[in-house]
Amino acid sequence: MKACRIHQYQGPTAVQIDQVDVPTPGPDQVRIRVRAAGINNSDLQTTYGKYQGYGHRGLPHILGQEAAGEVEAVGANVTDFTPGMRVFGHVAGAFAETALGPAAELLMLPQNIAFEVAASLPIAYLTAIMGLVCKAKLQPGEWVLIHPGSGGVGAATIRVAQLLGAKVIATASSAEKINYLRTLGADHVLHHRQQDVVAEVQQITKNQGVQVALDGGGHITLPQCLAAMGNGGRIVSYGYTTGLDATLPLVKLIGRNIQLSGIALWYNRDYRTTLTTLRDLVLPAIVKGQLQPVVNPVPGLEAMSDTLVQMEQNRLMGKLVVVP
Incomplete structure (x- = not known):
């Protein structure tokens, strides 16, 4: 073969x-x-x-x-x-x-x-489910920042967040990708190379910050996710496309009561739960035409x-x- x-x-x-x-x-x-x-x-x-x-x-x-x-x-x-x-x-x-x-x-x-x-x-949606459902425990009506949002996991996270009733802010690096994320239904899309992501998030959320952030970039994006969080927020890190090392100010992490989780999909105790959620939440939504x-x-x-x-x-x- x-x-x-x-x-x-x-x-x-x-x-x-x-x-x-x-x-x-x-x-x-x-x-x-x-x-x-x-x-x-x-x-x-x-x-x-x-x-x-x-x-x-x-x-x-x-x-x-x-x-x-x-x-x-x-x-x-x-x-x-x-x-x-x-x-x-x-x-x-x-x-x-x-x-x-x-x-x-x-x-x-x-x-x-x-x-x-x-x-x-499997990989994109299981990662999105593990991040949003198992780790962040995203609730209806909460704001979630997906940074960046134009890759496979980012797109899946936008869709899963919508199924869960959340409000989505996603980022992208070009006008073409911004238009793509808009077609996916993100409530707000930011050009992370031309806009101040943290300042824009604060304006959108009326200075409350987001409750959940999914970080796929690492070095550059993870500190931005932390700065964009509201009190008691939850950050889930799943990738490092901008680099493996990230420096985080502990005063923000501790002072805002932020929960930071990292996920490795195949080696996680929540893996079975993500499979069940994929079967029971995502597949029926595709069959019904709610998710494409x-x-x-x-x-x-x-x-x-x-x-x-x-x-x-x-x-x-x-x-x-x-x-x-």
Whole structure:
């Protein structure tokens, strides 16, 4: 079968298409015929060796961590899935024609949800759910700052926040991305390269600050999120696209009674809860037409190297999905 692999940590240009053996599922695994696979910033970071999370066991390494498709085979202990079923979820080596996923981390896919849409959900929507529901415990009517908001997780967070009845302030780095976030339904969108995010947030909230902030940037954005918080606010940090190190003034953190949480999706005790919420909140909303995830399909595994290069250059918006 075809698979996108890296043999060295030399960035996205080193991604190549290899012929590899079809994997055999272990006792608790499911083999999936991949119909679509989500692309994430962590896949880009993996090509440099900066991210070696789920499914990484050294080089050569097949990229990809989430997929949707049909069950081809199951391990000896698997009873919930049988060949032919439509599934999606956490899948190691997803940038391939077939891949393995733990049965415990897969969900059944309704017939009226496309594979491309399903493949866009696991990482982005589980991160959004874990941040907003499990950590921040977002309530209806609260203000949430999504900084930045134009990536896959940002877009998912806007949609989940809306489903929960919250008011959304999102940020982006270009006029095109600002228009995109407006189409998603964000109540306010800020150009974080041209506007003072903290000052604008205070004006929007009448100097009360936001109750919740989702930070995906780290070095630059996390201190801004803290400065934009109201008393008793909750910040959830899930990424570091602007850098790993962030300096926070403790007087603001302590003086405003701020709760700061970091989340690593696969290694979190709330992971099972996020799966249940994805199944019970997000899937029904998609089926009813209340939620329409924005998916940008990438045709063919051969386009993966160029796609990751464009991602690195910040030229892409929304959730990218490769269709093998």
